[in-house]
Amino acid sequence: MSAVPSMKLPRWVELGMLPVINLAAALVVSGLVVRWIGESPWAALKLMTDGAFGSQEAIGYTLYYATNFIFTGLAVAVAYHAGLFNIGAEGQAYIGGLGTGLVGLWLGHWPFWAVLPAAVAAGAVFGAAWAFIPAWLQARRGSHIVITTIMFNFIASALMTYLVVNVLIKPGQQSPETREFAAGASMPGMHAMLGKIGVPFTATPLNLAFFLALGLAALVWVFLWRTRWGYAVRVAGLNPAAAVYAGISPARVTVGAMLLSGALAGLLGLNELMGSQHRILLDFPGGAGFVGIAVALMGRNHPLGILAAAVLFGALAQGGSQLSFDMPRVNRDMVVVIQGLVILFCGALENVFRKPLEAVFNFGSRLAARGKTDR
């Protein structure tokens, strides 16, 4: 082992400073790409910040996008704690949304308080079902879950295109969409809810699902750190061999964690379909499953971190679409580049800045220790 007494960083550096430095590095490289394209990074940054936080409308949209990313970020994080890299949140959200959407189509005439539990259950069950096969194959056959979940994204996409175009499409219509949900399957908007208690807020797609997502984040925290099952998940993720000795079955954890992960991702439809689109249409997850990977990695797989990272990526999504209006040479693909860079710096290259930081902090603590012995 190394000779340096403690190579551990203080908690606030590990959870606060390091992610900020990694994010800053990702943003600097993104700025270089914008410059390469021939636009000013500063102007782009200003446009994006204004577009994401500059008005009530901007904030509403930012939090609306963030809601999607909380669902998928939590999904990726739960799997990650079990030592599984779930790339399939995109497909699970797509199929989960089908469940929610079917409830909206078939039960929309019910009152909202009756539709909501059905929609939550359907989204969770459909999402979990889509995660089940890759999970089972990983647990029983050792099939690489990264590849199988990616394949299930492609299969989900083909299946949904078939269902929407050939089966669920509103008759007598060209565009691939279902009919609109009835009123009972519509999430109350934030402006309506705030209006009731006398707070004016601009009408945006931000809706009740945002609070559901916040509640889920708390539940995930309780699950992971305050229950036996959560403990089993974390043990199996950190050390499968130790888990076996402790009487935990890694195979069962794999399947259980992936079911939970798929269920969380599957709830995206509550926000996207019942909150905003009010119908099933093609490709409604819009890459949120992949953003969830970046969100989970940046948030260090902790619910609080995920909330913060989700708001950041919500701001990127909203600011990015504003940016593409004002800078025609920059389109929304730029946001995907930034996602990739965030995953790179916060995930793969996290050790690059950790080592210098460790050197600095260990130098500091050694100085302090010497000060004590001298006295």
Place this chain on the structure above:
Amino acid sequence: MESYTIIVLLLAATLRVATPLVLAALAGLFSERSGVIALGIEGMMLGAAFAAAAVSATSGSAWLGLGAGVAVATALALLIAFACVTHRGNQVVAAMAVNIMVAGLGPALALAWFNLGGQTPQLDGAGQRFGAVLWPWAQAAREAPFPGLLYAELLSGHNLIVYLAVALVPFSAWVLYRTRFGLRLRAVGENPHAVDTAGISVTRLRYEAVLISGVLCGVAGTYLSTAASAGFVRDMTAGKGYLALAAMIFGKWKPWPTFGACLLFAFTDALATRLQGVTLPLEGVVPVQLILALPYVLTVLLLAGFVGQAVAPAAIGVPYSKEK
């Protein structure tokens, strides 16, 4: 068309579809045999496809495009090696980061440079694409069905990269099993400590392996945008890197079985393309989405190991540190 002609054309199509898979699968093989997970081949291919199409469109030379494709894929490989080997980062995360970044970067740069909505211009000028190489007397041989048609369609008439991919299979097998480098490469994927004890640099070997996979992905990506089609479009690899990886796992990390698995994938794909719009006796018209999903379903089935357990290199995915 008589069935013989159909079969010959189907086999020729199989070979063309298999080419990028074979190159990518060999890329994965070198990387994974050294102990570095090769999920990044998807992004390296996509990056090369964009670079090759962009350079070929502006310079008018497919060969310069190939150079650019290989350069970009190698640079991405270097990035992955830097993250995974030098800094011992999570290999799956590094690969996915590159894949997602490239998926955005290609269309973003294409929009800024060519203003065609995230595509590169159509490559239709002379020399902008890798064209078919006609073997001697191929035209004349076509008249005689057997073996003339076989010669004209299956052996002759492909582009250079197709022949290169096929030739690389025995070459890779030779490198892996008959050279000192190959022995060390296989050893470093199984037991890096032993390699290190023998005084050979683990870091250097893994860098070399990942760079080789970068070069191969560069060729594969170039094939996609300048030979198989005429230009770069968004997400044009469509998971081919992952399919290739599945083929490699199915081929148990060995060149010849991997080649066979790639051909199987490609044959399914070619067959499915033929079935498009065809009315089957009982089922009616096959939905196009089912045909599109077929390679992905096949991948899952193969990975499910219905054909025997695959054993990965022992040290795969584990960053090497001398201290332990």
